[in-house]
Amino acid sequence: MSLAAARIAPDGTAGAGPVTLKASDHAPSPLDLPEDVQFQLGQFKHLLGELQKALQAAAAQAPSPADIAAIPEPLDRARLCMCIAKAVNSLHHVYLRAYGRDPFAPATAGGVAVGRQELDRIRQYDKKLARAVHDADLRASRPVLSLDVAAASRFIDAAIPDLSEQQRRDLKRAAQAAEAKRGGPDHRKGKKPRPQEALVQDLDQERIAALQQRQQEDGDEGQGQDLVAEGAEEQAEAKDAAGKARSSNGSRSRMTGPIYLQNYANRFSKYFTIKEIVSC
The missing domain is CATH 1.10.12 (Lyase 2-enoyl-coa Hydratase; Chain  A, domain 2)
Structure with a gap:
């Protein structure tokens, strides 16, 4: 006998009248979950929406293999490929965990057998890339000759x-x-001229000036040119002697100050003297 046929009064007695059942009386009640779980579910749905928007934007600007090959720097290409590999691996793990599967569990336990293997492979390539980037930065920091x-x-x-x-x-x-x-x-700080070099320059200038003055006084162009040429040869010989004197490290280390200048003046007087220059 149906409930509609049985007339039950509000006080529980029969014959009180028909009772009408609503559709909501048969609807299942919502699952009673703790508040923290409901909050986490709501946050998960929000994050899924954000992830979907980010994936759509990334898919719209995804580089093609030709675009990757067009990158001139090998390290930049390797970085881009590594970022793509990490993103794909992370999305695969998120997909498996969203369906309640552990990507690191063995295949016999309902997991994916290649989850751990793929992650280890990506980590290995990541270490190689980091080492290559470090070497490149180290080479760039070294001074270029x-x-x-x-x-x-x-x-x-x-x-x-x-x-x-x-x-x-x-x-x-x-x-x-x-x-x-x-x-x-x-603009680097210049070295101070050595005493012997300064002496050579002064004597050379005085010698050339004296020869030119003699040329003007004599009035003989041919003789003046010979004197100038002779002075140039003596100047070259004096520089050669000065270079040999500088190359002798032992004598240079033992003589310093006025003694060294006197020794160099004695060497230089082999070719001409200051008195000759003054007298001419």
Whole structure:
């Protein structure tokens, strides 16, 4: 007998009248979950929505294999490929865990057998990439060796005194071009001239000035040119002797100050003396 046929009164007695059942009376009641679980479920749904938006944006701008191959730097290509591999592996793990499966569990326990293997492989390549990036940064931090053209030109000019005027102009032009390319003159702290070098320069200038003065007084152009040429040869010989004196480390280390200058003056007086220059 149905409940509609049985007339039950509100006080429980029969014959009180028909009772109408609503559809909501048969609907199952919602699952009663703790509040913290409900909060976590709501947060999970929100994060899924954010993840879906991010994946759609990434899929719209995903690089093709041709785009990856067009990257000139090998390290940049390796970084991009590593990021893609990490993202795909993480999404696969999230997918499995969302369905209640452990990606690290063995296949017999309902897991994926290659989960741990793929993660170890990615970690291995990540270590190789990190080591390559570290080596590249270390190479970039090291000072790069470069040739100082101006210093090389001065060295050649001093080592070879019998250079022609054209060769000297070429060396000077190369030094100026190197300084202009470097962004200006070299601002490094210059070395102080050695006493013997200063003495050679002073004596050379006095000798040349005296020869020119003698040329003007004599009025003989041919004789003056010979004297100038003779002075230039003596100047070259004096520089050669000065270079040999500088190369002797033992004698230079034993003589310092006025004694060294006197010794050098004695060597230089072999070619000409200051009295000769003054007298002429």
